[in-house]
């Protein structure tokens with residue numbers, strides 16, 4: 001017969017610890033670059049994955065456009081209507097543009113002619 005008081009304490013501890021563990025991972029729109037369409041984009045993408053998956057990419061608008069198709073066709077994202085698509089693309093292209101080597105971190109071809 002297990003000690004029921006101990007089980008009760010363990011259950012209470014789990015209840016107390018669980019919400020704070022969840023909170024540590026919570027993402028908010030405010031953690032993203034501040035451009036028009038931020039909240040809409042956050043709301044659209046966060047349903048399936050962290051915005052870190054998005055923000056570690058840096059792409060041209062046309063590549064973001066392809067990404068939206070990819071999310072829709074391969075992953076079952078609800079297709080955005082024309083207005084929403086524009087909002088998402090405007091935001092993504094501004095907030096996560098292709099990373100220029102001058103922003104640091106990017107790979108630079110050592111053989112490229114100096115500007």
Ligand code: HEC
Pocket residue numbers: 041044045046047048049053054057067068071075076077078088092
């Ligand atoms: C219905 C679910 C769903 C929604 C909504 C969704 N995605 Fe995804 N997305 C996925 C899945 C699943 C993956 C993992 C794909 C893989 O790497 O196989 C993914 C991966 C990605 C990646 C990573 C690609 C890489 O090369 O690592 C990017 C970028 C991305 N999504 C962008 C977006 C953007 C932007 C939105 C919002 C406009 C969005 N996704 C909304 C399901 C979704």
